[in-house]
Every structure is written in C-alpha cells, then in structure tokens.
Amino acid sequence: MFSRVLKPVAGVAVQNGAKNFSTTSQKNFKVVVAGAAGGIGQPLALLLKQNPLVTRLALYDIAPVTPGVGVDLSHMDTPAKVSGHKGPEELPAAIKDADVVVIPAGVPRKPGMTRDDLFNTNASIVRDIAASIAQNAPKAIVAIITNPVNSMVPIASEVLKKAGVYDPARVLGVTTLDVVRAAAFIGEINGVDPRSVTIPVIGGHSGVTIIPVLSQSQPAVKLSDQAKIKALTERIQEAGTEVVKAKAGGGSATLSMAYAGARLTGSVLRGLKGESNVVECAYVKSDLTEAAYFANPVVLGKNGVEKNLGYGKLNEFEQQLLKAAIPELLKNIKTGEDFAKK
Ligand SMILES: NC(=O)c1ccc[n+]([C@@H]2O[C@H](COP(=O)([O-])OP(=O)(O)OC[C@H]3O[C@@H](n4cnc5c(N)ncnc54)[C@H](O)[C@@H]3O)[C@@H](O)[C@H]2O)c1
Numbered sequence: 128m129f130s131r132v133l134k135p136v137a138g139v140a141v142q143n144g145a146k147n148f149s150t151t152s153q154k155n156f157k158v159v160v161a162g163a164a165g166g167i168g169q170p171l172a173l174l175l176k177q178n179p180l181v182t183r184l185a186l187y188d189i190a191p192v193t194p195g196v197g198v199d200l201s202h203m204d205t206p207a208k209v210s211g212h213k214g215p216e217e218l219p220a221a222i223k224d225a226d227v228v229v230i231p232a233g234v235p236r237k238p239g240m241t242r243d244d245l246f247n248t249n250a251s252i253v254r255d256i257a258a259s260i261a262q263n264a265p266k267a268i269v270a271i272i273t274n275p276v277n278s279m280v281p282i283a284s285e286v287l288k289k290a291g292v293y294d295p296a297r298v299l300g301v302t303t304l305d306v307v308r309a310a311a312f313i314g315e316i317n318g319v320d321p322r323s324v325t326i327p328v329i330g331g332h333s334g335v336t337i338i339p340v341l342s343q344s345q346p347a348v349k350l351s352d353q354a355k356i357k358a359l360t361e362r363i364q365e366a367g368t369e370v371v372k373a374k375a376g377g378g379s380a381t382l383s384m385a386y387a388g389a390r391l392t393g394s395v396l397r398g399l400k401g402e403s404n405v406v407e408c409a410y411v412k413s414d415l416t417e418a419a420y421f422a423n424p425v426v427l428g429k430n431g432v433e434k435n436l437g438y439g440k441l442n443e444f445e446q447q448l449l450k451a452a453i454p455e456l457l458k459n460i461k462t463g464e465d466f467a468k469k
C-alpha cells in the first residue's frame with residue numbers, strides 16, 4: 128500500500144532559506160497579512176515592514192485595532208507603504224492586486240487541545256479569505272499559517288478551484304516553524320550556530336505528520352544512539368505543544384512563528400523576483416505519496432513552487448514515521464476537502 132510512499136526521491140539538498148534579505152529590490156511587491164492584529168500577525172507585519180522587497184504591506188483583520196496597527200507600523204522609516212483594513216467589507220481592498228497573501232487569521236490552541244480542535248472555527252475564516260483572493264488577486268501566492276494547516280490548505284485550494292483560478296504552485300501551507308525548531312534543537316545539541324544547520328522536515332504540520340528527516344541533517348546530528356534520535360524526533364513533533372503548555376492558556380507560538388513566516392514570505396518574494404535556488408520546505412499539492420498534499424523541500428520561483436525536490440532517502444526509522452503520517456494526512460485532507468465542497 129505504501130510503495131509510492133516509500134519510494135525515495137533523488138538526494139535533496141536544502142538550503143536554509145531567506146536568512147538574509149536582499150538589499151536591492153528589483154520589483155515592487157504587495158504583501159497582505161490576513162489576521163494582522165493577532166499574536167503572529169503583528170510581529171510578522173513588523174518583520175515584513177523591514178523587508179526591502181515589500182513595497183506595499185496591507186494589514187487585514189476583524190479586530191478594531193487593525194487600522195491603528197497600520198498607523199503604528201507606518202511610522203517606521205522603511206520603504207513599504209502600510210495600510211490597515213478592518214472587517215469583511217474592507218477585505219477586498221486589502222487583497223486587491225496582492226502578490227503574496229499570508230494568512231495567520233484564526234484561533235490558536237489552549238492546553239489540552241489538538242490542532243484539529245480548531246477546525247470548526249478556522250475553516251470558514253480561511254474559506255472566506257480564499258474566496259476574496261480568488262476575486263481580487265487570483266494570481267497571488269497564498270501562504271497559510273492558520274491551523275490545522277493540513278486541512279486549511281485543501282480548503283483554500285478547493286475554493287480557488289471552484290472559482291476557476293486554482294494554481295497548485297501558488298498555495299503553500301507554512302511548515303517553516305518545524306524546520307526552524309529542528310535547526311534550533313540540532314544547533315544546541317551539536318554546539319553550533321543553528322543558522323548553519325540544514326534539516327528537511329516533511330509530511331504535514333501536526334503531531335505524527337511532522338517528520339524531521341534527521342538522517343539528512345547537515346551537519347550530521349551528534350547523537351549516537353537511536354533512543355536519543357527518537358526523543359529528538361518527538362520533541363520536534365511536539366514542540367508546538369511545548370509552547371502551548373508553557374504559555375498556560377495564553378495561546379501558542381507567535382514570535383517564533385512570525386520569524387518563520389517572515390522567512391518563508393521573504394523566500395517567496397526572492398523567488399518571485401527571479402532569484403534562483405530559493406529552497407524552503409512547504410506543504411503543497413503533491414503526487415509523491417498517497418496524500419494529495421505533502422510537505423518537503425521545494426524550489427520557489429517566479430510563479431511560486433517551481434520544482435518539488437521530494438524527500439530524498441529515508442532511513443528505516445523515518446520510513447516508519449512516514450507510514451504513521453500518511454493515514455493522518457489523508458484524514459486531515461479529506462476533512463478540509465469535504466468542508467469546502469459543502
Ligand atoms: N503553521 C504554524 O506553524 C503555526 C504556528 C503557530 C500558530 N499557528 C496558527 O496560527 C493561527 C493564529 O495564531 P495567533 O497566535 O496569531 O492567534 P491570535 O488569536 O493571537 O490572532 C489571530 C487573529 O486572527 C484574527 N481573526 C479572527 N477571525 C478573523 C477573520 N475572519 N478574518 C481576519 N482575521 C481574523 C483575530 O482577530 C486575531 O487578531 C492559529 O490558528 C494558530 O494555531 C500556526
């Protein structure tokens with residue numbers, strides 16, 4: 128049953144994405160943050176305001192503070208022109224002619240909840256934003272942070288399909304935080320700068336669907352026995368829950384997510400501007416496994432996902448992780464597709 132799942136794809140070299148923003152802007156890009164007043168949205172907007180590739184930054188949220196967040200950011204002495212848009216009636220103006228729409232809109236977890244528990248609230252939020260993208264910026268690259276990512280990407284894809292504007296190269300689920308965490312933990316173990324660590328994290332973005340491919344880490348992870356490899360794998364899979372527990376009812380990861388979201392958005396923009404070899408892990412439409420959406424390294428280019436690099440050779444332990452992930456992914460994807468087809 129998993130023959131396609133286990134088929135290794137040619138060796139994958141992952142570079143560590145947009146660690147440095149380009150200093151010369153060759154094109155003007157409009158970036159929208161949908162959910163801009165939230166725990167992720169505000170620091171994400173703060174980081175994007177500093178990216179010289181962003182010339183227009185539109186902030187959208189239903190929260191009354193949103194225009195004020197826009198005014199606040201507009202006082203920064205960086206080139207991006209900022210606009211704040213509050214409430215559904217202002218959504219079209221926010222989205223209009225966007226090159227990239229990043230979506231962190233929706234509720235976060237509290238202790239004891241799974242990401243799937245957020246589905247009922249967040250599904251319609253992502254559906255409605257996707258519908259506006261279909262109407263107002265059908266060519267935009269859509270980067271979805273909202274959980275559960277495994278189901279939200281299928282929802283947005285189905286909405287865009289229904290509107291006749293779906294391009295699988297332009298819809299990404301943001302799994303960058305898993306890569307960032309894996310690099311942070313490996314850096315600590317190896318005693319090196321985590322920014323020098325390259326590590327693919329594949330599959331999806333929840334529990335067992337998060338598969339850090341530790342055998343492909345560069346430099347190699349300095350862990351001798353399999354029990355420690357297993358423990359590190361589980362820590363990466365449960366890192367979101369580690370933050371949820373530590374915040375004790377105050378939400379989930381926001382600052383590290385904003386950092387990861389700004390990195391992914393920066394990489395998308397570098398690809399759009401024509402830079403070559405921009406590689407990030409992302410959850411995208413895929414035919415590598417039985418799951419219709421799957422995360423692994425992709426090359427980002429002028430039209431979004433230019434090339435899917437696959438997931439390379441997995442060792443036996445990682446193949447078992449993949450086997451465990453696929454049924455969960457299939458279930459999550461079906462939940463999203465069924466909702467969008469209602
Ligand atoms: N992909 C990842 O790795 C990752 C990491 C962390 C968090 N998340 C997810 O990101 C989402 C946001 O987390 P947060 O901590 O920023 O939450 P938050 O509650 O602090 O912010 C969410 C924002 O969304 C806004 N919002 C709600 N409904 C909206 C709508 N219909 N249109 C526009 N905006 C709307 C809220 O007003 C709020 O400002 C959650 O679903 C969380 O689980 C994903």
Ligand SMILES: O=C(O)C[C@H](O)C(=O)O
Pocket residue numbers: 235236242274304332366367368370371379380
């Ligand atoms: O854990 C969460 O609910 C938020 C996010 O998906 C994360 O990985 O931090």
